Amino acid sequence: MEKLYTKDEIIAKAREIAHMIANTEQVEFFKRAEAQINENQKIREKIASLKSLQTQAVNFQAYEKERALAIIEGKIEKIQEEIDEVPIVQEFKQSQVEVNDLLQLVSTTIANSVTDEIIESTGGNVLKGETGSYVENTQRKSLS
Template identity: 35%
Template sequence: MTVTQLTHPVLEAAQRVAVRLQQMEEVKRYRLAEEQVNKSEAVQYYIQTIKQKQKELVHAKHYQKSGYTRQLERELDQLHEQLDHLPIVREYQQSQVYVNDLLQMIKRTLLNSVDCYLSVEGGIAEPSGCGSGGACGCKSKK
C-alpha cells in the first residue's frame, strides 16, 4: 500500500477544507479585491513607475550618483505611500492579512494536532504526546 492510499481519507478531508475556505465570504472578498487591483489602471501605473524608478536607482548606485540616488529613494518612498493609500490597495491588503492569518491559524492547528500524537524525527513517525494532557488528552512526554 502506498502513502497516497494510506492517507487518502486525509487528502479528501483537506480538499473539503480547501473548498469550504474558498466559499468563505472573507476569501471571496480577498479574491475580488485581488482581481480589482490587477485590473486597476491606477495601481498598474504605480507598479510600472516604481519598477522603472527601482531600475534607475540601481544604475544611480552603480555609477555612484549619490544625489540622484537620494532623489530616487525619496520618489520611491512617495510612490509607495501613494500606492498604499489607494482605497482598492488598502482593501486588498486588509483582506490579504485576514486570509493569511486564517491560513496560519489552520496550519498551527493542524501541526499541533498532529504533533500531539506523532513525533517525526529522522523520517520515522514515533507515537508521542504533547506532554500536557491538555486538549489532545495525552499524558506522555516527548
C-alpha cells in the same frame, strides 16, 4: 487499532482544506479587490512607475550611485504612499492579512493537534506537553 493513513490520503485532505479556504469570504473579497485594483487605470500607472523606479534603483545600487539612489528611493516611497492611500488598496492589504491569518490558524491548529494526539496516544500529559515515554522514563529514573 486506529486506522493508519497514507501520505497520499493526508495530501488529499490538505487539498480539500485548501479548496475550502479558497472558497471563503476572505478570499472572495481578496479576489474582488485585486480585480478592482487591476481595473483602476491610475493605480496601474502608479504601479508601472513604481516598477520602473525600482529597476532604476537596482541599477544605481549596482553602480554605487548613492545620491541618485537616494532620490529614486524618495520617489518610490512617495508613489508607494499614494498607492497605499487608495481605499481599495487598503482593503486589499487588509484582506491579505486576513487570508494569511486564516492560513496561519489552520497551520497552527494542525501542528498543535498532531502534538496533542501524539501525547494522548502515548498516555502522556497534554498540559505539560510530555509524551507517555517521557513520563515513564522520568518516573523510572526517580524510582532508582
